[in-house]
Amino acid sequence: MCGIVGYIGHREAYPIILQGLQRLEYRGYDSAGIALYDGDHLKVCKTKGKVEDLKNRLESEISTKGTIGIGHTRWATHGVPNDINSHPHISNSGNLVIIHNGIIENYDPLRQELINRGYSFQSDTDTEVLVNLIEDVKSKENVKLGKAVQIALNQTIGAYAIAVFDKTKPNEIVVARLGSPLAIGVGDDEFFIASDATPFIEYTNNAIYLEDGEMAVVRNHKELEIRKIKDDSLVDPYIQELQLNLEQIEKGGYDHFMIKEIYEQPDAITDTFRGRMKTKEGIIRMAGIDDNIDKFLNARRIVVVACGTSWHAGLVAEYIFEEFARIPVEVEYASEFRYRNPVIYEDDVVIAISQSGETADTMAAIKLAKEKGAFVFGVCNVVGSSISRETHAGAYTHAGPEIGVASTKAFTTQITILTLIALKLAKLKGKLSLTEFRTYLQELESIPAKVAEALKSNEQAIRVAAQYKDVANALYLGRGYNFPVALEGALKLKEISYIHAEGYPAAEMKHGPIALIDEEMPVVVIATRQGHYEKVVSNIEEIKARSGKIIGIVSKGDTEVKKLADHVIEIPETLEPFTPLLTTIPLQLLSYHIAVMLGKNVDQPRNLAKSVTVE
Ligand code: F6R
Numbered sequence: 001m002c003g004i005v006g007y008i009g010h011r012e013a014y015p016i017i018l019q020g021l022q023r024l025e026y027r028g029y030d031s032a033g034i035a036l037y038d039g040d041h042l043k044v045c046k047t048k049g050k051v052e053d054l055k056n057r058l059e060s061e062i063s064t065k066g067t068i069g070i071g072h073t074r075w076a077t078h079g080v081p082n083d084i085n086s087h088p089h090i091s092n093s094g095n096l097v098i099i100h101n102g103i104i105e106n107y108d109p110l111r112q113e114l115i116n117r118g119y120s121f122q123s124d125t126d127t128e129v130l131v132n133l134i135e136d137v138k139s140k141e142n143v144k145l146g147k148a149v150q151i152a153l154n155q156t157i158g159a160y161a162i163a164v165f166d167k168t169k170p171n172e173i174v175v176a177r178l179g180s181p182l183a184i185g186v187g188d189d190e191f192f193i194a195s196d197a198t199p200f201i202e203y204t205n206n207a208i209y210l211e212d213g214e215m216a217v218v219r220n221h222k223e224l225e226i227r228k229i230k231d232d233s234l235v236d237p238y239i240q241e242l243q244l245n246l247e248q249i250e251k252g253g254y255d256h257f258m259i260k261e262i263y264e265q266p267d268a269i270t271d272t273f274r275g276r277m278k279t280k281e282g283i284i285r286m287a288g289i290d291d292n293i294d295k296f297l298n299a300r301r302i303v304v305v306a307c308g309t310s311w312h313a314g315l316v317a318e319y320i321f322e323e324f325a326r327i328p329v330e331v332e333y334a335s336e337f338r339y340r341n342p343v344i345y346e347d348d349v350v351i352a353i354s355q356s357g358e359t360a361d362t363m364a365a366i367k368l369a370k371e372k373g374a375f376v377f378g379v380c381n382v383v384g385s386s387i388s389r390e391t392h393a394g395a396y397t398h399a400g401p402e403i404g405v406a407s408t409k410a411f412t413t414q415i416t417i418l419t420l421i422a423l424k425l426a427k428l429k430g431k432l433s434l435t436e437f438r439t440y441l442q443e444l445e446s447i448p449a450k451v452a453e454a455l456k457s458n459e460q461a462i463r464v465a466a467q468y469k470d471v472a473n474a475l476y477l478g479r480g481y482n483f484p485v486a487l488e489g490a491l492k493l494k495e496i497s498y499i500h501a502e503g504y505p506a507a508e509m510k511h512g513p514i515a516l517i518d519e520e521m522p523v524v525v526i527a528t529r530q531g532h533y534e535k536v537v538s539n540i541e542e543i544k545a546r547s548g549k550i551i552g553i554v555s556k557g558d559t560e561v562k563k564l565a566d567h568v569i570e571i572p573e574t575l576e577p578f579t580p581l582l583t584t585i586p587l588q589l590l591s592y593h594i595a596v597m598l599g600k601n602v603d604q605p606r607n608l609a610k611s612v613t614v615e
Helices: 013-023 053-063 105-117 126-141 145-153 257-263 266-273 293-299 308-324 362-370 386-390 409-427 434-445 447-469 482-497 507-510 533-545 559-566 580-597
Strands: 003-008 030-038 040-047 068-074 094-103 158-166 172-178 183-186 190-195 206-209 215-219 223-228 301-306 329-333 349-356 375-380 393-396 473-478 500-505 522-527 550-556 565-571
Touching: 003 013, 003 094, 003 158, 003 482, 013 030, 013 068, 013 190, 013 565, 030 053, 040 386, 040 507, 040 533, 053 507, 068 094, 068 158, 094 126, 105 126, 126 301, 145 158, 145 172, 145 215, 145 482, 145 559, 158 349, 172 190, 190 522, 215 308, 257 293, 257 580, 266 409, 266 447, 293 409, 301 308, 301 362, 308 329, 308 349, 308 409, 329 393, 349 362, 349 409, 362 375, 362 386, 362 482, 375 533, 386 393, 409 434, 409 550, 409 580, 434 447, 447 565, 473 482, 473 507, 482 500, 482 580, 500 507, 507 533, 522 533, 550 559, 550 580, 565 580
Parallel strands: 301 329, 301 349, 349 375, 375 393, 473 500, 473 522, 522 550, 550 565
Antiparallel strands: 003 068, 003 190, 030 040, 030 068, 094 158, 158 172, 172 215, 183 190, 183 206, 215 223
């Protein structure tokens, strides 16, 4: 995920773009850059680091004059975060300049073709390929910039929101979108371009949100033309009146980053799949696995090391790996593993899971596993993070920046990527037929839409939250794949509302925790139809018999649990191994709303930090 901003009009572009980048920094903050045209020269300044670093550098290095410009804040996908890979990127002639949010999946063959035609590249990015492809088309076909962008985009596979201009014709900016958001602010004789409307809200509240597959040329401060990229047909601009105020916008219109990130999960999971899952062909492609496939296929065991929510994702993975790939799995707290001289074999594969890629205990566990000769694979969200560099190979979750301290979309995307790995290994090991494999892939593909449906339980979560916000304790129960979800649900409640909560495997309750149950105790029970349903129903009966309050997380259309529970929250049906991706959604919503009702600092809970770089 990246943030893009552009301006063309009668004002100085620099302050508008700089402020826009600050507002979009939630979308990515590993590097930033700006391009301005001052009437004579194209000036580009970019740097690894935050927008603040860019500001310091830019104001000392270049003049900030100019009424046309573009800016970018980056969440690296292709190429490590450094000055060269930062956007904007310039074409070989030095005339075209581009910013891009997304991934051009077929950039490699396009790059090769351009190299054969004499082009050279400075960065590792797909974006530099795109700007040169546009330039190549423009000169080869002798067409205007807009047409060149359109022809070039029709040769690409992937996702993009782009803004590009030509310094030899600095009266227009061409923008386009497919899969990444792009808004155009329509002012008086001026246009604003951005990933969302936050950068221009104080200048205009008239905005056009481009649809997927559309491009626009904004010209001469007044003219605007929208077309379909595929067939060149003209589109009538639909100008919306924005209902935003300045206070809301830093969280993209949400009250907190946490709720925004909860709602981002359908897109985040889709981004995790992107370019990896080919359902029709029955293929899962992941370079980090493909390049080391023998290590995985010959693994004696998989040992997962992680902390907190990432450890919970590892526990879900244990069920999934053992079920599908039939490889024994152990899941270790990194903080315990690192200090207990664990038995590690050279043919073990150690998987380190970490959203931030900076967690000190996980880092130390990786070093120890490497010393003992194991192959270490990282599952991280933050591109270029320490853990992603320290591991032998890895896969990014591509969930986009997670700013709320309580992990939400990181958890579901970690489970997603670990599921892809397990399914891939299962197929290669002959544990799943091609038909079975395809069935699982098809179902996985439907998960983002089902997560979106599960998010509709928000209103119910609010009602349940209002009733239980003042309790002192809560229990979370689940079995099988949903036992780790019970742990995660309890952690979410604890960390942001400071209510004591415990997660248990449902059947363990009678070995002790049942003593806690009385009419004051809410018990959240995950009781989907697919997983040990009758057993869980019996556990619910046991709680009911002791006057506990039941909040059931059930499959759509459930009748049995409904009869027993005080409240039920429904989620869509899916195959049992994928239920954690759905059951976790109402639990996130429930803890969020309880914390908000209690007036807690949801995004920055006391005593916590987003990335735990100390032991
Ligand atoms: C809980 C939470 C933490 C992290 C843990 C590991 O919501 O965010 O428990 O999961 O600190 O962090 P990462 O995944 O960055 O290694």
